[in-house]
Amino acid sequence: MVTSEGLRAAMVDGLVADHVAKGLTMRPEVEAALRAVPRELYTPGVALEEAYRGDNAVITKRRGAETVSSVSAPWLIAEMLGQAADAFDGGLLGRHVLEVGSGGYNASLLRELVGPSGSVTTVDIDPDVTERAVACLAAAGYGDVTVVCADAEQLIEPRRRFDLIIVTAGAWDVPESWIAQLAEDGVLVVPLRTFGMTRSWALRRVGDRLVSHSQRLCGFVAMQGAGAHEMRYVDIADGVHLRLDEGEQITAESVAGLLPQPREQVWAGVSLPPRTVLADLDLWLAVHLSAEVDQFVVLSAQQESVDAGVVAPAWRFGTPAALHEGTFSYRSALAWTDGRFDVGACAHGPDAAAAAERMVAHMRDWVDGGEPSPALQVLPAATPDGDLPAGTVLDKRHSRVVLTFNPA
Ligand SMILES: C[S@@+](CC[C@H](N)C(=O)[O-])C[C@H]1O[C@@H](n2cnc3c(N)ncnc32)[C@H](O)[C@@H]1O
Incomplete structure (x- = not known):
């Protein structure tokens, strides 16, 4: 019973x-x-x-x-x-x-x-x-x-x-x-x-x-x-969305027609064990890509769209993605061999190979750096720049948040 x-x-x-x-x-x-x-x-x-x-x-x-x-x-x-x-x-x-x-x-x-x-x-x-x-x-x-x-x-x-x-x-x-x-x-x-x-x-x-x-x-x-904070979703294909954080702007027209363009897939060429904390890699990609690309965004997708092969994200509930000069790239599903996996990126658009390679280069850096995990400090909104610790600064309404990575 x-x-x-x-x-x-x-x-x-x-x-x-x-x-x-x-x-x-x-x-x-x-x-x-x-x-x-x-x-x-x-x-x-x-x-x-x-x-x-x-x-x-x-x-x-x-x-x-x-x-x-x-x-x-x-x-x-x-x-x-x-x-x-x-x-x-x-x-x-x-x-x-x-x-x-x-x-x-x-x-x-x-x-x-x-x-x-x-x-x-x-x-x-x-x-x-x-x-x-x-x-x-x-x-x-x-x-x-x-x-x-x-x-x-x-x-x-x-x-x-x-x-x-x-x-x-x-x-x-x-x-x-x-x-x-x-x-x-x-x-x-x-x-x-x-x-x-x-x-x-x-x-x-x-x-x-x-x-x-x-x-x-x-x-x-x-x-x-x-x-409360606003989070918006912009559809880029049936069942595929970009999640935009507060203040981020994007029009559906500017991303229409991206995914039908041929897909480039690039692999990092690494072999990682199942316990690897890829959530840490995702914040690493966010910090590094946001400094380089026009827009860092998060991709989410319905299971049907993944099954239909429209996108192949690493995690359908939220995968790091980038928009840069009309090209879209994102961290792709893992490739498993003998119980270990490789990480990679997919890209669509005029500069797809380079965009996927840029993302993958950051993944290799994370692995080579010993898979550092993120660390955070929250400081009052009035903290002057000179008093902030080193790191990536995100200005919120009530606070200044500084993200860094612990050396491995
Ligand atoms: C996931 S539930 C909480 C689960 C709960 N702790 C448990 O034992 O399972 C989230 C709750 O946060 C509440 N909430 C959302 N915004 C809030 C706010 N500004 N102040 C207080 N509660 C809030 C919602 O009403 C909701 O009931």
């Missing part, structure tokens, strides 16, 4: 194995919390098997075609909790935590992790979500989680400082209020978009700046309210 205990044990075993496959180690207290919290109590009306699928975010609210609220996928929650605990010496026991975005499930895992001497406050902008979270938390026995309905862009408890703020909606910027509410040495874990690509960053507060400790690939529903 299918039981919630049996499914939960299998889910956690799967999450531990997923960590190992990624070269990560799940902390024992995170594993214990995942084994303790009955996830099905946060997903009423959903089949038990669905509630306990490790890769499944359970959608709880849609607005039109857009998902605005969900109970996040267990694999992602597990990785973010691990990031948070790793960023503190001694883990999360006794810490005071603010969660932005309330489904109830993550708040109860946090409640397990901080123990009786810690506290968890969760805030959501949507009263339907907070009402639901209050009911689910009470039913699961976590009635001591404080649930607040507010836009998390503002101060939640003005006189309070939290050791950890963990954001569970996709952010484009870091508002001053998050830094102001963090204790000195506190940690912010936030899915932050740079160059159109979102990573969960664990950032430690050092004075008025935040310095990264770790980052992971992730995807989240978009931030709403005062911190």
Whole structure:
């Protein structure tokens, strides 16, 4: 018979194995919390098997075609909790935590992790979500989680400082209020978009700046309210889109007719093991290409368009791409041989071979450089250029974000 205990044990075993496959180690207290919290109590009306699928975010609210609220996928929650605990010496026991975005499930895992001497406050902008979270938390026995309905862009408890703020909606910027509410040495874990690509960053507060400790690939529903950010999609073929970040402009006409032109494929000629973190390569390409090409963009595509051979992206949910003098290039699907793979680029347009070669040259540099991983600092918007650390500067509304690469 299918039981919630049996499914939960299998889910956690799967999450531990997923960590190992990624070269990560799940902390024992995170594993214990995942084994303790009955996830099905946060997903009423959903089949038990669905509630306990490790890769499944359970959608709880849609607005039109857009998902605005969900109970996040267990694999992602597990990785973010691990990031948070790793960023503190001694883990999360006794810490005071603010969660932005309330489904109830993550708040109860946090409640397990901080123990009786810690506290968890969760805030959501949507009263339907907070009402639901209050009911689910009470039913699961976590009635001591404080649930607040507010836009998390503002101060939640003005006189309070939290050791950890963990954001569970996709952010484009870091508002001053998050830094102001963090204790000195506190940690912010936030899915932050740079160059159109979102990573969960664990950032430690050092004075008025935040310095990264770790980052992971992730995807989240978009931030709403005062911190909402525009992301637009321009179709370049049926089921193939370019994702444009705030402020980026492009017309459908300027990219029409690109893909029907012959495709050039160039390979880096490298042989990489399956664990290679290609999300790091993608940020490397973003930093280097954006300094060289007319426009760095992100390509996404429907599965049908990939199956039909219209495009062959590395990852159909978001692949680095470039537009330069009428030529379009992107990181292509991997070529596997004997359990290892090569990376490459496809290009279409008048200068296709050179454009694919330029992209691939950056891939070779990344591999030759020991596959460096990205590091991030977040500084106040008023920071003068001369006070910025070396790196690629992205100016946001409330902050200046500086991206660099750790030497291998
Ligand atoms: C993925 S869900 C949260 C999942 C949840 N942490 C869990 O335990 O599974 C994201 C939530 O962020 C909320 N949200 C979006 N923008 C917000 C904002 N500015 N302030 C507070 N909450 C926000 C949405 O209403 C949505 O419920």
